[in-house]
Amino acid sequence: MKTEGTVFERTYKDYLEQLKGLSFESIAQKLGAKIEGQTLKIQLFNMEYAVSSQCIADPWGKKPSYDICVILCKYLLLCPDESPKKYDWVSFRDLKDSGPLINYFTQDVERSIASQFSGKIDDLKKASDLIGAYPSAIDVKYDISLLFNALPKIPVMMLYNDTDDEFSATCSVLFEQRVEAYLDAECIAMLGRHLFNRLKMACHIMPHAT
16 A cells, blocks of 8 residues: 555656756756756745755755655756746736636635734734745735745745734735746645745744744
8 A cells, every 4th residue: 555655755756757857057047046066956935955866955955845846846847948928927816727726725825824924914024034025016005015036937926914803814926927837737836835834934933923
């Protein structure tokens, strides 16, 4: 009987095998990623991962979680020859093949962020700063409008309104439409979930977090 761990290991090894056919030097030039020998150094929400055809490692030299491994591998395998020019900001539901995952993204990303930080807008701002957020230049009427460099060439926008006497907290996570050229819908959804996880982790390590 196959366990979740053995399935992960087999999938992980399959992805590493596929990476052997790639030119990491060419991909580094296209993505603006760092390359050291046969290893690419990729920033994922302000945390650097080392990717080679031998292994994937987090900043502490350990194998990352399954979702991170899949995101990083797909990101390299799908790397387009030229960067698409589709810079319009869109919601997850507007991306191709997102249909089966819309409910997941709404519940496990946007509503999870809203629920976690409802009434704690200062914590959300501080947590966002810790994972490299910077102000959005777009003029929108939200309490928070921030950008994150999810991956090279893949910015993510978070729009958040805190709870008040009339409305519950709300959150929208947007992508540039060109993200479709770099990741499939499943990986984009996992990227959104990883944003929530990183914000939650950052909140827990902040001094005096509420």
